Amino acid sequence: MSLPVSSVSLRSVVCLIDRFPALTDVNLEVSEGEVVLLSGGNGAGKTTLLRLIAGLVPAFSGEVIVLGKNLRINCRAHRDEVALVAHETGCYDELTVRENLYFFTRSRSQPTSVADDALDQLGLGRLADTLHGKLSAGQRRRLSIAKALAVSPRLLLLDEPHAGLDADGREILDEVLRDAAAKGRTVILASHEIDRSRALADREIELQSGKTLPVPAGETEPVKPVEA
Amino acid sequence: MNLIQEASLMAGKDLRIEARSRVTIRQIIPFGLITLVLFAFALDPDRGILARVAPGLFWITILLALLLAISRAYSIESANGASDALRLSGLDPSAIFLGKAAAIAVELALLEVVLTVGVIVLFNVSVASVGFLILAALVATIGLASIGTLYGVLASGLRVRETLVPVLLLPVAAPILLGATRAWEIGIDGSISDGWPWIGILFVSTLLFTAIGMLSFGSLLEES
Numbered sequence: 325m326s327l328p329v330s331s332v333s334l335r336s337v338v339c340l341i342d343r344f345p346a347l348t349d350v351n352l353e354v355s356e357g358e359v360v361l362l363s364g365g366n367g368a369g370k371t372t373l374l375r376l377i378a379g380l381v382p383a384f385s386g387e388v389i390v391l392g393k394n395l396r397i398n399c400r401a402h403r404d405e406v407a408l409v410a411h412e413t414g415c416y417d418e419l420t421v422r423e424n425l426y427f428f429t430r431s432r433s434q435p436t437s438v439a440d441d442a443l444d445q446l447g448l449g450r451l452a453d454t455l456h457g458k459l460s461a462g463q464r465r466r467l468s469i470a471k472a473l474a475v476s477p478r479l480l481l482l483d484e485p486h487a488g489l490d491a492d493g494r495e496i497l498d499e500v501l502r503d504a505a506a507k508g509r510t511v512i513l514a515s516h517e518i519d520r521s522r523a524l525a526d527r528e529i530e531l532q533s534g535k536t537l538p539v540p541a542g543e544t545e546p547v548k549p550v551e552a
Numbered sequence: 553m554n555l556i557q558e559a560s561l562m563a564g565k566d567l568r569i570e571a572r573s574r575v576t577i578r579q580i581i582p583f584g585l586i587t588l589v590l591f592a593f594a595l596d597p598d599r600g601i602l603a604r605v606a607p608g609l610f611w612i613t614i615l616l617a618l619l620l621a622i623s624r625a626y627s628i629e630s631a632n633g634a635s636d637a638l639r640l641s642g643l644d645p646s647a648i649f650l651g652k653a654a655a656i657a658v659e660l661a662l663l664e665v666v667l668t669v670g671v672i673v674l675f676n677v678s679v680a681s682v683g684f685l686i687l688a689a690l691v692a693t694i695g696l697a698s699i700g701t702l703y704g705v706l707a708s709g710l711r712v713r714e715t716l717v718p719v720l721l722l723p724v725a726a727p728i729l730l731g732a733t734r735a736w737e738i739g740i741d742g743s744i745s746d747g748w749p750w751i752g753i754l755f756v757s758t759l760l761f762t763a764i765g766m767l768s769f770g771s772l773l774e775e776s
Contacts, residue, residue: 375636378640379639379640380636380639380640382774382775399774400639400770400774403639403640403642404642406640407640408636408640410633410636411633412632412633412636413632413633413637414632414633414634414636414637414638414640415632415634415637416565416569416628416631416632416634417631417632418568418569418572418573418628419565419568419569419572423568427561427565427641428637428641430553430561431553431558431561431641431642431643432641432642433553433642455572456632471637475642
């Protein structure tokens with residue numbers, strides 16, 4: 325039996341944000357193509373963990389290997405293959421929805437047709453020429469997800485992607501996650517929409533006060549790190 | 553994409569945002585013109601002095617306007633978490649530096665055209681060598697934009713950004729301010745042969761700060 329390939333591997337990770345221990349002992353193994361739900365209360369460290377995996381938190385102790393790259397050596401090396409749906413869109417108010425998506429798509433040397441497809445998938449086609457600054461919170465959330473899809477990531481990180489979405493938007497998001505899983509993308513999703521997210525995830529990892537709770541023996545498959 | 557293409561993408565994005573928001577036209581250019589007029593009022597009793605000190609006043613005005621341009625260039629990256637998105641964009645940090653510097657340089661060049669007309673009209677200056685003036689302005693503008701982009705990212709993550717950038721930047725920009733002022737004095741007089749050493753200083757300073765910026769921008773962006 326071949327071992328599943330590790331997409332994300334964290335061992336004994338500790339991370340302070342402004343001297344506050346945001347992550348105190350995180351151990352995590354996520355295989356390539358897995359959809360993992362990160363659960364936990366407010367302040368459990370979900371956002372910090374996702375930012376750490378994205379390579380946006382340079383100061384930490386422990387071992388972090390993402391897509392075969394050791395983030396202690398280079399926190400930028402894996403970014404070409406990662407997309408993060410954060411609380412904010414990361415877009416520019418003075419640019420239209422289409423211009424924002426095209427900028428980020430071109431920056432990853434992807435054809436703009438990928439951005440057009442993402443616009444259609446998220447139901448943003450009619451807003452393509454609307455300035456980002458004029459979008460509602462729900463529309464911004466859709467754009468944020470479209471922006472992540474528009475760069476065709478190997479690892480998709482989503483931080484509270486359901487927040488602000490209407491019923492239609494949540495259905496679309498579910499479809500996006502199913503589609504990502506079907507394409508073999510690794511997905512790590514932090515959400516308080518537990519029931520909805522559990523239905524989409526292969527497994528759940530709980531964070532509490534910056535620690536991953538121990539998983540009972542025999543409940544996880546062994547994973548094999550890819551070559552750095 | 554290669555470095556130049558990535559820098560063009562970045563500069564195009566910044567200039568498009570600037571074209572929409574019109575901060576340069578509505579705020580930075582009027583600020584520069586008001587500063588020149590105030591200089592003119594302050595030194596009005598002696599028009600001879602105004603003409604003699606015109607190059608220095610011009611470049612000090614450009615330097616002050618640069619502070620506004622830097623603040624604007626980094627405020628657009630701090631809204632909506634754009635700074636994180638930029639770090640995840642996959643663009644080479646050197647290309648981000650070059651693109652941001654290019655956009656600031658274009659905005660400064662636009663301001664310089666308007667202020668040059670203002671100096672000629674308000675300060676009663678006649679230019680002997682237009683080509684020399686343009687060459688000096690071109691090199692100095694690129695140098696100032698590079699310094700501004702470098703020190704802007706250095707302070708971009710700090711709450712005291714607006715007050716810290718001038719303190720850090722103004723002393724470092726002194727060689728370019730001096731070189732540009734002396735080169736313009738010579739360009740206005742017409743004795744160009746004396747001006748080449750100053751153009752040399754401008755070239756060396758500009759190359760130095762552009763190289764430092766390209767090499768260090770990635771680390772500074774990560775810490776911002």
